[in-house]
Amino acid sequence: MNDPDVKLTAKEQPLTIPGQWNIAYQYAAGKTATRFFLALRDNERIYGTQCSSCNRILVPPRSFCDRCFVKTDGWLEVGPEGYVVTFAISQRRSPGIDREPPYMVALIRLDGASTNLIHFVEGCDFTDPEQLLKRVRAGLRVRAKFLPLSQRKGHIFDIQSFVAL
Amino acid sequence: VARRAGIVGVGQTKYGRRFDVSTPELAAEAVRAALEHAGLQMRDIDAVFIGTAPDALIGVADADFWVAESIGGVGKPMMRISTGGTTGASAAIAAHDAVASGRFERVMAVSVERAGESKDVQALMNTNIDPIFERAIGLNAISVYALVAVDHMLRHNTTERHLAIISSRNHRNALKNPFAHLQLDLSVEDVMKSPMLCWPIKLYDTCPASDGACAVIIAAESTRGGNKIAWFAGIAAFTDGYFLGDREELSRRTHLELAAKSAYAQAGITDPRSSIDVAELQNPFTSSELVGIEALGFVERGRVGQALDEGFGEMSSALPINPSGGALSSNPVGATSLIRIAEAALQVTNEAESRQVEGANVALAQCSGGSVQFGCVVVLKNSEAK
Numbered sequence: 001m002n003d004p005d006v007k008l009t010a011k012e013q014p015l016t017i018p019g020q021w022n023i024a025y026q027y028a029a030g031k032t033a034t035r036f037f038l039a040l041r042d043n044e045r046i047y048g049t050q051c052s053s054c055n056r057i058l059v060p061p062r063s064f065c066d067r068c069f070v071k072t073d074g075w076l077e078v079g080p081e082g083y084v085v086t087f088a089i090s091q092r093r094s095p096g097i098d099r100e101p102p103y104m105v106a107l108i109r110l111d112g113a114s115t116n117l118i119h120f121v122e123g124c125d126f127t128d129p130e131q132l133l134k135r136v137r138a139g140l141r142v143r144a145k146f147l148p149l150s151q152r153k154g155h156i157f158d159i160q161s162f163v164a165l
Numbered sequence: 166v167a168r169r170a171g172i173v174g175v176g177q178t179k180y181g182r183r184f185d186v187s188t189p190e191l192a193a194e195a196v197r198a199a200l201e202h203a204g205l206q207m208r209d210i211d212a213v214f215i216g217t218a219p220d221a222l223i224g225v226a227d228a229d230f231w232v233a234e235s236i237g238g239v240g241k242p243m244m245r246i247s248t249g250g251t252t253g254a255s256a257a258i259a260a261h262d263a264v265a266s267g268r269f270e271r272v273m274a275v276s277v278e279r280a281g282e283s284k285d286v287q288a289l290m291n292t293n294i295d296p297i298f299e300r301a302i303g304l305n306a307i308s309v310y311a312l313v314a315v316d317h318m319l320r321h322n323t324t325e326r327h328l329a330i331i332s333s334r335n336h337r338n339a340l341k342n343p344f345a346h347l348q349l350d351l352s353v354e355d356v357m358k359s360p361m362l363c364w365p366i367k368l369y370d371t372c373p374a375s376d377g378a379c380a381v382i383i384a385a386e387s388t389r390g391g392n393k394i395a396w397f398a399g400i401a402a403f404t405d406g407y408f409l410g411d412r413e414e415l416s417r418r419t420h421l422e423l424a425a426k427s428a429y430a431q432a433g434i435t436d437p438r439s440s441i442d443v444a445e446l447q448n449p450f451t452s453s454e455l456v457g458i459e460a461l462g463f464v465e466r467g468r469v470g471q472a473l474d475e476g477f478g479e480m481s482s483a484l485p486i487n488p489s490g491g492a493l494s495s496n497p498v499g500a501t502s503l504i505r506i507a508e509a510a511l512q513v514t515n516e517a518e519s520r521q522v523e524g525a526n527v528a529l530a531q532c533s534g535g536s537v538q539f540g541c542v543v544v545l546k547n548s549e550a551k
Binding site for chain 1: 184185221224282285287288291296297298299301302303304305308311312313314315316318319360361362363364365366406408409410411415416
């Protein structure tokens with residue numbers, strides 16, 4: 001016990017103390033996101049906000065323009081169709097995600113939008129990435145598929161996924 | 166800046182699974198090593214800037230409280246700095262500014278991270294994601310860097326093999342770094358055959374979850390004593406927005422391009438590829454190095470794949486990239502960017518031992534973090550550099 005440089009024997013592995021974080025939150029979406037989610041839930045419509053200074057249409061909607069640093073001042077409907085900008089194919093289950101791999105996550109440029117939305121894409125063959133690259137380079141069109149009205153709750157997953165056309 | 170400042174001491178721990186020490190002890194190990202390297206005592210240090218990144222990694226919120234005495238903060242000003250992957254670099258930049266401004270004589274930047282204790286690193290990385298629009302999609306660091314890789318593949322015909330070339334080089338270099346977590350002699354084929362996680366990112370396109378700490382001591386000309394010194398010749402840090410979908414081109418890191426341009430101008434560099442002798446790039450994923458090489462202007466945009474095919478970045482080339490093995494071999498998240506600066510400093514003071522690039526007078530450290538949104542470029546020179 002007097003040796004300051006501690007040496008543990010093979011039977012004495014360094015101890016660990018168990019711990020866990022599991023803290024519930026209610027994140028404020030804010031009025032702007034609330035308007036967006038209610039339009040998904042009630043009308044199957046996707047809206048972006050417009051900055052009248054640079055004319056960009058932001059999706060997901062923001063209450064301010066990060067470039068001009070002014071309030072956005074208009075709502076415009078975008079989509080429900082668009083195209084895949086880039087994608088990835090997850091081969092593993094993601095924590096907390098109720099989706100069987102393989103599945104595609106993509107940046108989607110909705111028609112009329114100036115920015116891209118991140119969401120799932122289905123309806124493609126995920127086993128041949130080279131073919132997918134070709135399809136996306138040629139312009140892979142997708143369309144929002146909504147949950148049935150009774151299941152929609154004002155959430156990004158009111159859009160179940162985007163389906164390749 | 167009011168006066169020149171440079172790095173006079175560097176301390177690193179062995180990276181990896183470090184259950185032989187607690188987190189405060191891990192930090193102390195790097196601090197002691199840096200003091201020893203500089204031939205200084207803790208009382209010679211005027212202030213300590215500590216960087217730790219996601220609280221959930223260490224599993225103790227605001228771990229600066231916890232490590233205060235182990236980093237020598239007692240009786241001194243200290244503050245925590247956190248900018249995701251660039252955390253350690255941000256601490257070093259703040260430490261530099263505190264010395265260069267004349268406020269302090271010697272400041273230590275230290276960064277400690279514990280990535281090996283949590284049971285699911287990707288689940289906790291998902292807690293970094295916006296909870297309103299994006300978290301539910303299950304994005305994590307792997308899928309984000311897969312999106313970056315595919316964006317580059319789509320635009321520039323880059324291939325999975327190009328990513329594998331990056332991985333193989335970093336892992337082979339790590340064989341000579343005694344601090345490296347992974348020491349694997351991986352060929353391009355070994356990387357190509359490794360399990361697919363999120364196409365096109367495979368196991369060996371990703372970093373390990375490493376425990377570790379790094380510390381650097383920054384002093385002014387008047388307080389360097391007899392120490393070798395790595396002068397800061399250029400420092401720049403730029404930021405992009407959070408939402409990945411807002412980028413014009415996801416694989417083009419405009420914030421890093423801005424940082425490079427600014428740091429080169431400060432350092433008097435017009436042709437980075439010929440002026441810089443060695444570079445340490447922060448590459449937790451092969452795709453981060455891929456787009457970093459272009460953002461730094463080492464090759465023309467869109468040409469990085471071809472350059473890699475021609476051996477760009479190899480130890481035997483004119484501009485070796487990551488003699489240390491980079492983050493692909495050791496990634497103690499918030500500390501990783503400080504390691505890039507520490508390794509660059511060791512190169513210009515000719516103390517990088519078995520990973521030394523001969524005659525290195527000018528070294529670059531590139532750091533990146535956040536939602537592919539923070540970019541720092543630091544250029545270090547020795548006294549011989551023109």
